Amino acid sequence: MNVQRGVELVVGLFVLAGIAALMVMALQWSNFGASRVSGYEVTARFDNVGGLTVQSPVKLAGLTIGRVDSIEIHPETFQAEVRMVIDDKYDNLPTDSFANIYTAGLLGAQYVEISPGGAIESLEDGDRITMTQSAIILESVVSKFLFDKAKE
Amino acid sequence: MKAVVDAIARLGRLFLDGVQHAGSMALFAVELAWVLIPTWTRPRDILQQVYAAGVLSLVIILVAGGFVGLVLGLQGYNILSNFNASESLGVMVALSLVRELGPVVAALLFAGRAGSAITAEIALMKTTEQLAALEMMAVDPLRRVIGPRFWGAMISVPLLAALFSLVGIVGGYLIGVVVLGVDQASYWGQIREQMEAWDDVGGGAIKSLAFGAVIALISVYEGYRAEPTASGMARATTQTVVLSSLAVLGLDFVMTAFMFGA
Structure with missing residues (x-):
């Protein structure tokens, strides 16, 4: 009986440890x-979202304040409409804030950076950030640079 | 000419034997499935088997997990520091362990350590006609002997795999942060940023559950259908380890393709 009890105890610990x-x-x-x-x-519309994906962070001054919820093509403008969920703690972002898509590091994951504007009213549920800047596509930057050089 | 025909015939026989083996294992699985729930009327038996298969495998699993984590940390650091990305060491170690190495290596070790023991035990019971004796007393050996062992193995594998991954991640931490000087905050921070609770940890758990079921089935089947001789037992034990390992690796590829494919 004593041995059996010991076995039970050890098995219980094992199961607990595994689940823990x-x-x-x-x-x-x-x-x-x-x-x-x-x-x-x-929401915010971008000409090009680059490598932005659902769950990408939304940052303010480098700190994550929300996540990208969905990315869809807007049927009329053919722009990418990015829906973001932002923590209720940050409910005083000005309506004329700027949304940029940046890259963490040179080749890292992409995220949305919000740069606050100066308006008095703040963004509310369902609002759209109108001022946006698309992701920087490395190829287009390089080709622009090369063409500019060629012109000189 | 005759030699060629013989060779082809041998190949055909091998193939047919394989198909027959798979078929009778499937029939056995169906037969076993009927007693799996009734087996729980005697939870003590299952508990005893969790002890024999799971608790007694803890040492090998934890030690192996630790070393795998240490090696991953070392190799990962060497490669990642080439790209100036040694901060990502944590997430590399954690994801490879949680998604792949934890479930697979734990399952392989389990097949060698516990699966073979289950097969040998059942095969010896059969050789010494203990199973027949149980049947004589109107006790269903499937329910009293095979069922608990199946459950014991199937419950143990996911728990062991989780502990393997956990110890491995700590091992990677030891070598990466304590020895090689990767920043501690970014080791944990990158893991927390990029590891998904459902997709990664949950996916790994589902994998190891499937591996547990497969190893458990193969182990009890090989023992139950072993030839009741000394060499038959030896063959059955070998067969368990070989088949389980191949099945785990094959199944892992299929499951990975489904879960992380796309």
Whole structure:
């Protein structure tokens, strides 16, 4: 009976340890939670989103304040319409804020950087950021540079 | 001419044997599936098997996980520092462990450590006619002997794989941050930024669950259908390790293609 009890105890510990390992990895070491921001939605249209994907971060002054929720083609303008969810904590962004697509590092992942404007009213749920700057496509920059050089 | 015909005939026989093997294993799986739920009426038996298969495999799994993490950290650092990207060491180690190495290596080790033991045990019971004796007493050996062992293996593998990955990530941390001087905050920060709870950790868990089921099925089948002789037992044990390893690796490719393909 005593031995059986010991076995039960060890198995219980083993099962607990295994589940705890899964939980630690899934909840502590992953972007769980960070990927599910609750907040208000803002859209922005870009001529070219480059490598931006759903779940890409939305940053303000380098800090992540939201995530990209969806990217679709706007049927009339043929621009990419990016829907972003921004944390409710940052509900005082001016309406004339600027949305740029930047790259983290030279070849890193792309993200949306919000540069605040100066308007008094702030962005609300469903608003659209009108001033945007597309992702920089390396090839077009290089070819522009080469053509400019050739002209000289 | 005769030699060629013989060779072709031998090839044909090999193929037919393989098909027959797969077919009878499938029939066995169906037969086993019927007793899997009733097996839970005796949870003590399952617990005993989780102990034998899972707890006793902990040492090899944890030590192997630690070393795999250390090696990944070392190799990853060498490659990544060429690109000035040694900050990404954490995410490289974590993703390779959680998605692939954890489930696969843990399953391979488990097949060698515990799967072979299950096969040998059942095959010896069959050789010494203990299974027949159970049947004589109107006790279903599938339910009392095979079922608990199947559950024990299937429950153990995902837990062992999770612990393997966890220890591996800590091993990568030891070599990367403590020894090689990668920034600690970016080791964890990059993992937290890029590892997905469902896609990566959940996907790895689903993989290891499938591997557990496959290894468990092969182990008990090979034991149950072993030839009741000394050499038959030896063949069955070998067969378990070979088939399980191949099945795990093949299944891993298929599952990876489905989960991370696209």
